[in-house]
Amino acid sequence: MKAVIARNKSLVVDDWPDPEPKQGEVLVKTLVCGICGSDLHALNHGEHFVDLTRRGGGALTYEPDKDLVFGHEFCAEILDHGPGTQKLFRTGTRVCSLPIAVTESGVQGIGYSNTYAGGYGEQMVLSETMLVEVPNGLASDHAALTEPMAVGAHAVNEAEMGPNDVALVIGCGPVGLAVIAGLKARGLGPVIAADFSPGRRGLAETMGADVVVDPKETSPYSQWADFGVPQTSMERMMVEMMGETPRRAIIFECVGVKGVVQQILEGVPVRSRIVIVGVCMETDHFEPALAVTKQLDLRFVLGYSQEEFAGTLHMIAEGEIDVAPLVTGRVGLEGVAQAFEDLAHPEKHAKILVDPTLV
């Protein structure tokens, strides 16, 4: 089959061995697959990416200097069933799947594997137990957004936000937008969103952010008083003495760039919770004593559960999350390399979809 192969830190369209489903697996045709920022990093810094996963007790164990096919945000159609499958869904059914292949020798990441090709190719092999059927009538393009939106749902769940709390989303790329959507779908907020890019701020508003801030003009950390969040321990104490539960600030770090965590530590009120969703790949610095004085809670989150994944697909299908505005581009296999370049410009794009049938 044809696929976009990551080879020597480049993306080339070439032949890849036709995938064959083994025990418990199904063969699918890729309908559409989103391009994720993690793939950009994995292409250019493969050794670092795999080393981090290994040290982090993760499941990705591919060899980055060997060929692989990226793509883990996909919607696909079942072509055939391998041996030992329950045939839960018939041929022709459209499915999403957690990008995980469950094999006898352990799990592999679909799209981060030297054997399991991801969605930047014409076909894939998926584990039947990981499939979720796309509800009738939902466009494949929108179903493909399940994976990145599930990242937002998981971050929101891990935040354990109270009904009285205020959310601040720092960075409105695909991850930040998924968090905003996840918050609004659950009726949480108010949601303040901050990004330097006017285009991304526009998308943040579209996804439901209540207040949108350009950090060049206004500090994202200047809004606490307006929302009644006590900032100092004295202010908190006074609210508690009135018998009330103080409003808490919940900050979602969705930038993943060195220095942002320290900025957040400086800007947040005492007793804030900071959910780190952005992945900063460099060694970062911070002042622990400042975090201690403010009694901050830093929760580092990743991925999603099977329930969060399936739940997100259904929220998209039921219109509780509108992902249409997030799709800002569409390319065939030959266009993927250029799309990787384009995604470096935050103003222009949120999510670019790969459609292997597009020429």
Place this chain on the structure above:
Amino acid sequence: MKAVIARNKSLVVDDWPDPEPKQGEVLVKTLVCGICGSDLHALNHGEHFVDLTRRGGGALTYEPDKDLVFGHEFCAEILDHGPGTQKLFRTGTRVCSLPIAVTESGVQGIGYSNTYAGGYGEQMVLSETMLVEVPNGLASDHAALTEPMAVGAHAVNEAEMGPNDVALVIGCGPVGLAVIAGLKARGLGPVIAADFSPGRRGLAETMGADVVVDPKETSPYSQWADFGVPQTSMERMMVEMMGETPRRAIIFECVGVKGVVQQILEGVPVRSRIVIVGVCMETDHFEPALAVTKQLDLRFVLGYSQEEFAGTLHMIAEGEIDVAPLVTGRVGLEGVAQAFEDLAHPEKHAKILVDPTLV
């Protein structure tokens, strides 16, 4: 009165204006007061200490280049009642108190204030609302340990540890020992404790640690398998597939030295919670992507609530926490400066008490 005055980064015994109780305040005689590691830092790096508190939304606002009397871990005896007091406790009653003076113009830290002298002096003025009576029969020496032990109780409460979880305490100075005591008093654990000092490891055992580790011989992070804590996401997934709740590692960072947080990030299993109780006063470094991959929760904690303070005093009085082994030295006012020097040697001391009547 006589007091140990912090003046030009030195400790001198000199005269301090006799304290006079104002609205809602009582005058007390200091019976005994513990020396805290924070005082060592505040003496040598006063500007940094106050600046951090200010930036952290804290309540300490003294001028470090002016005279002050340290000491916030005390047991005292009521000498007189100021105007507007309820006289809840009669003259002669022994009390502990949160080291907070509640005044009309805000709060001040007792022992971190240019006006409210702490326990390294013969007398103090305390706010009546902050007092807790020492239960009959409890030695004043042991009551004075309430404050540092309450720090441990607070850290344990904030850890929200499950009955199935495993605790690892890194660093067995006074803070680590208070955490061990807090864990054991609540029946939590098993508790693994690590310290380079044999003396402190001995105290950790005395306080009830189940396993004590010398990091020079054995990595504190080598014990997970023995206690059945799954380390990787795959191992966790397998436990969950068996319908069980995976054991979680809860790490208490009680060292407060640069580099320890990153060591913990490297050594802990996925999904661990790290409670930062030690106060590292320098800018520190860490790998955020490692924390993301492991989905770690870093909770920075400080101080205690009024309930935790009062509860700790009663646990000490009822013998649920035995603080006697923690007292390793006793000095008069003239001995405080030398005691500050001695506390730099972890092998020799845990807690040195100041007794102003001692010559």
